[in-house]
Amino acid sequence: MKKTLHILFFLFFIFGSLQVWAKTVTVCNSCSVKTIQEGINQASEGDTVLVKKGVYREFNIIIDKSIILLGENLPTIDGEDKGEIVKIVSDNVTVDGFKIINVGTSYTSDYAAVRVIKRNGFLIQNLELEKLFFGIYLEKSNDGKVLNNNIRGDAVKEYNSGNGIQLWYCKDVEVRGNNVQNVRDGIYLEFSDNIKISHNISRNNLRYGLHFMFSNHNIYDYNTFENNGAGVAVMFSKFVEMNHNIFKENWGTAAFGLLLKEINDAKITENVFKENTVGINIEGSNRIDYKNNDFISNGWAIKVRGACYTNNFENNNFLYNSFDISYNSNLNDNKFDRNFWSNYTGYDLDKNGIGDVPYRPVKLFSYIVNRTPETIILLRSLFIDIIDFSEKVSPVFTPDNLVDENPKMKTINHDRS
Amino acid sequence: MLKILKYSFYDLMRSRWSYVYFLFYLLLGVVLLFLNNDLSKAVITLMNVIIILVPLIGTIFGVMYYYNSREFTELLLAQPVKRSSIFLGQYFGVATSLSMSLVIGLGMPFVFYGIFNSSAIWDFSLLLVTGAFLTFIFTALAFVIALRNENRIKGFGYAILLWLFMAVIYDGIFLMSLLYFEDYPLDKFSLVATMLNPVDLSRVLILLKLDISALLGYTGAVFQKFFGTNFGLILSSVLLIFWVVIPTFFIWRIAKRKDF
Amino acid sequence: MIEVKDLYKKFGKNEVLKGIDLTIDRDGIFSVLGPNGSGKTTLIKCILGMVLPDSGQISIDGKPLKNNFKYRNEIDYLPQIANFPGNLKVSELIDMIKDLRDSKATKDEELIDLFKLQPFLNKKLANLSGGTKQKVNLVLTFMFDSPLIILDEPTNGLDPISHLRLKNLINAEKEKGKTILITSHILSFVEEVSDEIVFLLEGKIYFKGTIAELKTKTEQPDFEHAIASILSSSYA
Incomplete structure (x- = not known):
């Protein structure tokens, strides 16, 4: 009550002063x-x-x-x-x-x-x-x-x-x-x-x-x-929150939806990355949570370069990206958990909505493309599928521990109203 | 020629194999769409099918049809019909009926699913057109092989080898050479190598629609021009037509000189 | 009228025809005989344009065959093995051949009647027996009214009654003043129908003339022995 009175008084004062002075x-x-x-x-x-x-x-x-x-x-x-x-x-x-x-x-x-x-x-x-x-x-x-x-x-x-x-x-x-x-x-x-x-x-x-x-x-x-x-570039910043944004159709040789460079302690949630050459390009960024994002039809959903620590990818949808993840360094302590991957081919016998086989989001081919970019022209070739498959069965080149242990079986429904 | 085409086509339209082929695609379309309920994923799976299976079926069917209709061909040869008309007619008959099985078989479930109201309609049409092209290309190559080889076993063998080469081995060699020569500028080489294999060519044509965001990530100027503009689409389509025309020309030439 | 001049053909290293000269300038029934591999079928296929000769010339009614296909309108040909697209019905096949030849003057119904093919008209060719197929084959050949008829082993798989009907048919065509060329292994059949025989041996014409002339030449009392004596003398 007292507060309302205060506001009323304040408003009265402003209007009064305007009428009188302005x-x-x-x-x-x-x-x-x-x-x-x-x-x-x-x-x-x-x-x-x-x-x-x-x-x-x-x-x-x-x-x-x-x-x-x-x-x-x-x-x-x-x-x-x-x-x-x-x-x-x-x-x-x-x-x-x-x-x-x-x-x-x-x-x-x-x-x-x-x-x-x-x-x-x-x-x-x-x-x-x-x-x-x-x-x-x-x-x-x-x-x-x-x-x-x-x-x-x-x-x-x-x-x-x-x-x-x-x-x-x-x-x-x-x-x-x-x-x-x-x-x-x-x-x-x-x-x-x-x-x-x-x-x-x-x-x-x-x-x-x-x-x-x-x-x-x-x-x-x-x-x-x-x-x-070139999309959106965020560099050398701390405690940033990026939520509910849409990054789309950023195409080109050095283009990305979002470039993170030396970003620490950020939250990236509920965003949509659609049809970008690279969804998120991460360089030297630490302690970042990526949650509830949608990565749809990007060339690379996520590219990780350089040393990145404690990046957590949880509950995101990875849909129809040419490559889901590309790494050119160690996994470090980054984590992928409970995401949905449209490329996942496992099964769910216990019907708990989580695939019984872990998903490996890094393909051998993404390594090859990193090394020799021209090989991109062989994308989706049967031969590439075969070598990707053999790599999946017994990983030699890709980080052994880069897995999503709990891949979701169905697209995660994010409310984007 | 049109008469021969017509009769070959009627003949095939009644053959069990056409139905098997047709039903296979129908089933594939239905399974992909209604069990998965995801149009984009269905289109991607379909791409693999079209790039691998369509050439295989085109090759085997073409060789098979040629050998099975040998006596009939001889009957036709004694009729007042031009030689080239007989073989081109048969070829177009086979290729058309296969393409129709593909387009209708896959098209129907997608139409019922409501492809016309979807943005995927262009991707899907491109897939079907590419599939039809591949059918024509590989049936023609099969005819060339069959015309060249009297021995059925050999003919089948070569046909399967051709498919295996185009679908898998070629890309393996391609990849190895790219990796081996990675210190050199390779974008022209890789584009040319793609053009020389109809399977790769069709794959790239579809990639232009499905994975353009990834393709544009590469920095080479030639790639940029190829993928970034309509140039790639037009060039690929023109080359696909070449890939139909050239083996067809060989059918015509070999048929003209062959003894029966 | 058929004129074959200096015809050579080899398949790979195998020389099949080594200089054939043959003129057939009158109507009647001519049988081409010879042992297996003597070049009978090759000769006929050359005439039909199915095999392209290495050298030499063939002309029919004075017109050379090279790069010409319309002359086949004037030929009725019965191939050796009758195999048709299996998914067509008999009637459709007949219609199709008619369609291909743009020819209306046909006697297909008469012939169907003759070989009692009515019950098979709506069956698919794949389901027919060998003999029935041969009958269909005969119908396809004889239903046109061309001046030259070429029959490659016409009696294959025929039952005795059809065999008889075929003979009558051939004779009837001869009466119309046509030229008929036959190859056959069945000597009795050849002897019965032929006016003249052409005997091929190792790619060359060994003998051309009537059966009587052959008998005289070989000094044998009957046709079969005459043939046998040619073969034994050549292989001796």
Whole structure:
């Protein structure tokens, strides 16, 4: 009761203060205030600058006080390729409802459509970004939100294109419901902690759908990463949780659904990896739980390279992958248990739903392909089936102890609603 | 030729073997689909069947039909019919009836299962088309062998050897040579070696649909072009046609010069 | 009219025909005789175009056979072993051969009647006995009205009544002014029907002429002995 009262009082205070203190500056082509920068200049802390529909040819708009910059019916800000367009240099700024186009491309500075520099409490939402270099660039800024933006680039080459949403030395930021396509990296994080990235769609990007390094304690869930040049790369980070994401159709010579490099203490659960060249590529990553994931029709469901310790694969579905697992090192203490493997051919006499014969997910042929990649052309040949079979009967080349002792007999039903 | 084709075809359509073949595929389709209830897995299993079994059946059936109809062939030879028409007619009769057993036998259970409403329809059609191609190729090769060998035992022997070679031994040699020469660029070699064996060719054609994600993992530029674009699909299909045309040409040539 | 000139044929190392010259320019019944392996069947198959000669020429009615298949419309041929696609019915086989020859003037019903084949018309050929198959074979041969008839061992497996009917049939065809070429081992049959005989020995024509001429030449009183004397003299 006391709490409710508090909230009511708080709300009353805010509305009251808005009514009393805040004013609205309106910007339009026929108003007295014709440019957005002028509107911002006229506003004071806590005011709203309302921009009506129209095209505003401006760049280097600097927001230096805590205001709400609100677009009505999606006005367009056209930077005419001259440089950065909106720069936020104050705390508690909201930018909402604009279409921002023609960010300048430079080889020396990373021009962005919207940049936040060393400020807290920002809210950037409902933007449409097109013809951009960098999209939304957060620099040493905390406690903000980036919501429901639509970023559509036209990147062709990696060297002269930028990232959709970039976080650099940020903390406690939520990135949700954005749709990023055709840029270099869809979402890029470096040295950023406690970030929550969810319900985003990142696809057709030149390099990575999501790319992060040195960023700890982050949560990624309910995102879709599709048809990106090299998939999703996560490196040198700790305590990461990746749940309920979809990684699909990341095809190519160095492409994967998810690349884990030097990742420790992560949880990867309830994800779907579908039709990637490599579902998950794991290098030097330790103490990771892979649970309840679906690996469907990938070239390799999982490739393990280098020393990885205490990776647990439990309760996953491995369906129709060309290769389930490929190892080029020792098994170490990694474990496979209670997964469903569509390639499993054993039986279940005691009807407990678990196959009576252990499953060996590494085939001899995957070793051969590792050694001589051209041999991939012999995939599914009868001869290969024969040598795989003989290897299965008496393992010589594949790690003897790499088995799933309790392979499930039926596809595990994961609720993905 | 069409008349001969028609009669050979009618003859075969009534033969017990056609039914056995047809029922075998029907049963296979039903078992794969309704016991397993998994379309994707069924398509993969089917691929193995098509790549291994179809050539075997085509070869044996072709040789068998040729030897069994020798006297009938002689009867036909005395009729005012062109020689090449007789043999090509018989060949197409056998190959068509085998292909039909395959396509209808496998097609029916899949149609009842609802393949038309499934995304696997293309994979499945490709499988059937490839199967039909393999039937035509191996029946033609069988005819060539039979025409060349009067002795049935020898003919059967060579036919089985041919199948064994194409289906298993070839890939073994192929793999060994890839491993042996692994220090050299091998992507062109491996593509050419694939093209030279219709079994491998068909397998790769199906791989293009089933395992494209794995195939694209390889870095060679030639592979990339082959697998990454429609180039591979088109080239493989054209070569499959060649694989039908060339043995058929041999049937025609040998038949023209042969004594009966 | 058949004209064979300088015909050579060998299978591998085995020379079967070594220069055959043969002209048959009148109607009547000609029997090709000779011991096993003398080249009878090969000669006939050459005429039919089933065996391609190594050298030499064959022409029928003045037209050379090479790269020609239409002339076979003018020939009725009875192969030695009657074996047909087993899954066809007798009637279907007859229809099929008719279809292949595009020929309408047939006497198939008459012949079926003659050999009492009606009960078998709807049976599959695989289920017929050897004799019945031979009868079907005869029907297929005689149902067309071609000027040249070639019979390779026509009496194989026939019962005495059918044998008799066959003889009548052959004679009837001869009456129509056709040329009939027969190979047979059964000398009594040959003696009975032939106007002339052609005797092949080791790939060459040893004798061509009437039976009477043969008897005169070998100075033997009957046909069988005449043949026997040729064989014994050649192998002596």
